[in-house]
Amino acid sequence: MVTPALAILSLFTLGLLAPFLFALLPRHAGKLLCLPPAFWCGWFWSKTPASGQTWTSPWIPELGITFSFRLDGLASLFAILITGIGAMVLLYTEGYCGAKPGSGRLYGLLLLFLASMLGVVLADDAILLFLFWEATSVTSFLLIGFEHERANARRGAVQALMVTGGGGLALLAGLLVIVQQTGQGRISAWGPLAGDPLYLAMFALVAIGCFTKSAQFPFHFWLPNAMTAPTPVSAYLHSATMVKAGVYLLARLSGSLGGTEVWTWTLTLVGGATMLTGTLLALRQTDLKRLLAYSTVAALGTMVFVLARGGAEAASAFAAFVLAHALYKGALFLVAGAIDHTADSRDAFRLGGLWQRAPVLATASTLAGLGMMGVAPLAFLAKETLVDGLLSPPDVPSLIVFGVMAAGAVAIAGIVAFRPFFGKADPAIADGHKPDAPLLTGPAVLAVLGIVGGLTPTFVFERIGGPVAAAIGGGTDPHPWALWHGFGAPLAFSVGTLALGLAVYRAWPAWIARAAPWPSFGFDRAYDAGLRGTVSVARAFTRTIQNGRLRAYLQTTIATFLVLVTLAAVRWNPSPQIRLDTALPHEALLALAMLLAVLAAVRSVSRLAAVVTLGVVGFGVALTYALFGAPDLAMTQIAVETLTVILFVLTFYHLPRFARGSGTRTRAVDALLATGVGATMAAITLVASQRLLGTPISAHFAENSLAEAHGRNVVNVILVDYRGLDTLGEITVLSIAGLGVVALWTFGRRAAKGGSA
Amino acid sequence: MRSIILSTVARAMLPILIMFSLFLLWRGHNEPGGGFTGGLVAAAGVILFSLAYSPRAARRVVRVDLKTLTGFGLLMAAGSGTVAVFAGKPFLTGVWWKLAGPQGSTIELGTPFFFDLGVYLVVIGVTLSILFSKAEEEERP
Amino acid sequence: MTLLLAIVIGALYAGGVYMMLRKTVVKLLIGLAMIGNAANLLIFVSSSVVRSHPPIVPKGSSAVPAPYADPLTQALILTAIVIGFAVLAFALALVKRVYGEVGSLALEEMTVSDE
Known part of the structure; x- marks a missing residue:
């Protein structure tokens, strides 16, 4: 279908x-x-x-x-x-x-x-x-x-x-x-x-x-x-x-x-303001496309303005105007592009005499221009229908606004559609080339349709206008479109605006030549200012939040962590039955050694002392692993700890001594935060060690490791077999980290060389 | 800080540590050990040597480019996983063979061993590249 | 022993945090290393603390005898230890570079990252 x-x-x-x-x-x-x-x-x-x-x-x-x-x-x-x-x-x-x-x-x-x-x-x-x-x-x-x-x-x-x-x-x-x-x-x-x-x-x-x-x-x-x-x-x-x-x-x-007051007033005022703004600003332009753009603004205002009225008649007028405008304005834009192509200029003030070079284009432009003036049949019909609506009963403010817009449209049509072809050319305008068929077809077809459409008003009304009125006007328009409404107020209005528009057209070149540039209307600038303002507010905000001080970030993170954990603990209240096991003397001694090492690390003033204490902590951890059934971990930890100490020592060789310590107050705040974290983590450790959530999957590994994976060391079997994919990912990460380190060091060396050279 | 004692010890320790690391790697599936631990021990041996002599001398001992070593290890670990794919099993499933050992015993050899060998090589490659690049920095005037 | 280990872990975290809040980047790294150790220990303790029963199947048996240390957490920690080393090395390399660029290791002087 x-x-x-x-x-x-x-x-x-x-x-x-x-x-x-x-x-x-x-x-x-x-x-x-x-x-x-x-x-x-x-x-x-x-x-x-x-x-x-x-x-x-x-x-x-x-x-x-x-x-x-x-x-x-x-x-x-x-x-x-x-x-x-x-x-x-x-x-x-x-x-x-x-x-x-x-x-x-x-x-x-x-x-x-x-x-x-x-x-x-x-x-x-x-x-x-x-x-x-x-x-x-x-x-x-x-x-x-x-x-x-x-x-x-x-x-x-x-x-x-x-x-x-x-x-x-x-x-x-x-x-x-x-x-x-x-x-x-x-x-x-x-x-x-x-x-x-x-x-x-x-x-x-x-x-x-x-x-x-x-x-x-x-x-x-x-x-x-x-x-x-x-x-x-x-x-x-x-x-x-x-x-x-x-x-x-x-x-x-x-x-x-x-159909509400708000609707009518808003649309009327906004549409009216748009019509006036567009018309007045258009007349200050000399660029063909900008002239057309502002006149389009005015036309869009007209459409909104018509929609404010509601009803089948307005809907029918709306349809006629949308149709006519799309045809003539589309054609004129295409003509403007063809002129640009032909004469390499879009300056309406200086262009002229192009009809000899582009007669077909000139004809299309003329027909479309007549449309914009409201003289060509379809556009005339649309204008008459609109004015008809405004006259019964007469709505004087609206008529004035619409009159200004219509007269402006006449003048603009003269400037963009006739002047470049029939006006006097500025000799400085370059000699371009002739437009070819694809450039001409569009404007010609659209312009001719604007004429033909208006010559068969009843047919087009039946196909387009009537259905639009039915769709949005909630009924049928009692006055079908007709080209000739007879002599009357609408015709007088049309003639009046036409005369006014022609007068403006004649005055335009002198006005443009004389006019000092007006102070530009504020909205474009307001947009710029708004954009700048947004960016600077965002920047200020970012500067505050992302202040670049690691300490502040850490403090914020830690404080948030403490608050959230405390809240969760209060709400959820784990209060487990903590069963404590005994500690053997040598274990207690190990724990004590580690505590002392931590204390020494924190209080250390020399770099070497800090590294040595860190080593002591590491070996203590390794011993813990060894004592509690994790020989693999103990061995790995010892090897890594050795390499870490070597690494630190090698690096420190080139780094300056520790800077002066912080003030007492800062230290106190930090100590408080640190103690908070320590206490929280100790509590979490205690709770975590008590709670076994169901049977761990390790039981399965411990039972089946030998039979399934031919290995007695369950830890290794997990690493290379059960969770092999994880390990593969981990050695990949390891390789990337290694490459990163080498790159950082090598790059730094090259940069230093380049800098000193 | 070149010292004769350190040089002698390092030179003597290097083969022992490498052998020990291979031992750890081989027995890792059944006893404490494995690719990670073995790799770290081997790396420690080479680092000891490089501290006693120079990173350049240590690089000569290693012979292979460390990036190549790392890449080869990764490839071996991933490749050992694809064996199972050819046998119609999911990626990284262990595939085992029984080999005749000395005196009528049998040795079980499986793809997980080659996976662990890959881990071993990666760990050596990464650890050594980190420490060498650092130590070479140190050497420069 | 669990209580003692919990206290040790708490102390490691506290010490690590305190070191991270110091002015010098090097102390920050030492703090980072301490917290890494603490986290590994925390994972280790949260599974089980069992004396001298590694998760290894004895010769002649087909399964690990009943009270054994959790092998899964051990596998997890093992890779964490090695990767922690690589990360620390990376961080040290970064510090060295920063020192080369900024000429200082005081964190207050590293507030401008780009622009």
């Missing part, structure tokens, strides 16, 4: 294979790789109008997490955009990158992103959606930082990841709260949540996730910085798809979280 899961899985696999395909056919990779997404685009289109069909299969039943997907109107709109524009972008990449080595990774990442994004819009399980959501953040990070040799690409990538990743955490929390409260992981099963006691938490957390992802004010700053990505990536992720994930999720959850 063909399901959305198959689409995601096949595209994901294709993404993993793409680098290999590129290695085989570097000149045709884009042409081939764009076919599967194009196929899936057709499949999704063939499923319109979407019925809201769902597919599900268990994944982690214990947690109620399922692999479930849903194809309703909203999912269908986004799925078509993701696969369709994805196909165009893949084709375009071939023209943009050519056979440049490393482009295989770009194809692969684009496809992985495509699959993840498709997952976001099709998933019906909250956790599944979150996983895909994070996958888009990660692939976006990799794509923005694709040209990782450049510092600003790295910065942009990290910033995007920090902002969207941080928002992703909030989103996860929000989704989990909803799942917890509803007891339901399936998004389609969530009813209205406005009455829930935790509604505010849910809304706030989900909103932060969506706002960061969709670059809403005050998180808008990351999007322009993400323009360091290769242009196909900017066109795809940062205008057509990824940044719409937040908007998508808000639309998706508008049925559950929407």
Whole structure:
């Protein structure tokens, strides 16, 4: 059965294979790789109008997490955009990158992103959606930082990841709260949540996730910085798809979280602020991509703004705007990349006259630019539908905000879509080369679709707009899309904004030429300051905890050990019946000798004395082993003790004498800690010697050693036979330690030689 | 600190200690001893020699490169375990043979002995590399 | 004897900890060696303390006669002794290197590890 899961899985696999395909056919990779997404685009289109069909299969039943997907109107709109524009972008990449080595990774990442994004819009399980959501953040990070040799690409990538990743955490929390409260992981099963006691938490957390992802004010700053990505990536992720994930999720959850005062006000204010910020900041840019990025911020604000209103009409307007925006903005980004390719410049202020060199590109750009101005059919339709909603009843503040945004869009469209082609060229602009077919196909197709789509409003409404309204608006839009609303207030509004926008466009060059750089808006800097602050707090914290003073570490460790053991002893209260055996005189003498040796070691002031006392302790231990039935241990201990003393003596030969002793106070504290540890360990020894937990396995060894392993010395049999693997590991460790010692000493010698030379 | 007595004793003790260490290794399966102890005793003998003469002289006596010795020991221990694998038993299972000894007695020889021999070589190799590299440091002006 | 050994073990731990808290790295190593010995003894005592019955099957018998010292802990301690030696050697080599780099063995002067 063909399901959305198959689409995601096949595209994901294709993404993993793409680098290999590129290695085989570097000149045709884009042409081939764009076919599967194009196929899936057709499949999704063939499923319109979407019925809201769902597919599900268990994944982690214990947690109620399922692999479930849903194809309703909203999912269908986004799925078509993701696969369709994805196909165009893949084709375009071939023209943009050519056979440049490393482009295989770009194809692969684009496809992985495509699959993840498709997952976001099709998933019906909250956790599944979150996983895909994070996958888009990660692939976006990799794509923005694709040209990782450049510092600003790295910065942009990290910033995007920090902002969207941080928002992703909030989103996860929000989704989990909803799942917890509803007891339901399936998004389609969530009813209205406005009455829930935790509604505010849910809304706030989900909103932060969506706002960061969709670059809403005050998180808008990351999007322009993400323009360091290769242009196909900017066109795809940062205008057509990824940044719409937040908007998508808000639309998706508008049925559950929407309809409240908080929802309406938050979305209206944030969306409005984003629209104004994006528009005003866009007009200060001269780089084509940054202009488009800020205008995308404004458009995303518009979408949030529309979603605030709720209802079928708003949903239908939302669908029209998302569709129109994806087509014209995607096309314009691709055009900007082609201009960059053709003229080796993205400076909107200096470019001009390119239409002679690239007539097809100029046509595509013009058509897309008309779309952005709200003049081309589909975009005009979207704008009229939006204004219609704002006019009944008239909402003056919203109309003003929307008017500013629309006029700004007209001006920006003029700057990015017409000026480079029809304006006067700066003679300093280099003569580039002509764009070839793969570079032109994408923008041309998208721009033409924007026209065609608007010429058949009823057809597109039935396939797309209506189902979206049904999916998130909770009903049918009483006013199906129509190109011609007649003479009236909406048309007047359109004409007004168009005129205003053209005026701004004419004034723009003079303004840019004259304008001193504004003090940069604070959010990007606030991000930097926040990052620096976090690092310095972490550093200060680490300095305190990891202060580098071994004494402090040891004291902390020892004190913790004492406290924990005491607590455990109090709670668990072993109080064993301690049966004591007698000590023979020579044993008592041995113990006394060892105690004296310890005392002497502690009090020793010379290095040699300390080593000798350590030797005495060691030989005492060896004697203990000998007396209590462990001749093997005794022999080993004696040999090792001898070698240890030799080693210490050899080393000390080169080391300075003991430093001055510590103060009395320090000594007292240390003695107290040491005594505590000693007493605790003595008590533990006593308790441990009393308690035999069951029959030790040694009994088995002692009985069967001769019969099974042909050996009388059970200790040796255990070492070389029963626990041979352990011994093998131990001699390996021994060898590595030996190599380490030799390396340290030899290396030190070489370094010393090199230093003195 | 070169002394004639020490040199003479060390020269005399070296073969005795090596023989003793081999004895410890061989009887280790049945009496106190074994690869670890035997290896340490052998190493101690060589160290004694190196203290009496010089690490360089001691290295000449050993003849084999110590890293090679260590590696060979590890290989032997691991290799003795693979014999069982060829006999269709789990890795490191003991496999035993009965050999005809002098005067009609039988000597049991098993892969665990070769495992212990590997341990013996590793211990000698590691101990000597540690102490030699230290002692050679000492020798340098 | 168990009580006496427990006291010896306690004293070894106490002495080891006290030495580790001194200013000089060399004392720290001596302390480390003492604690190593103490730990081995602790394992040894916690299994059993039986006088003069090594876990060796006598000639003519097929199993070790009843009261015997636990062979498993002995095998454990045996490898621990040898590895303890290697670790101590490693630590000494490190100290020597540190002295070469820092020119001091006072722990207070070894607070900077990197950067």
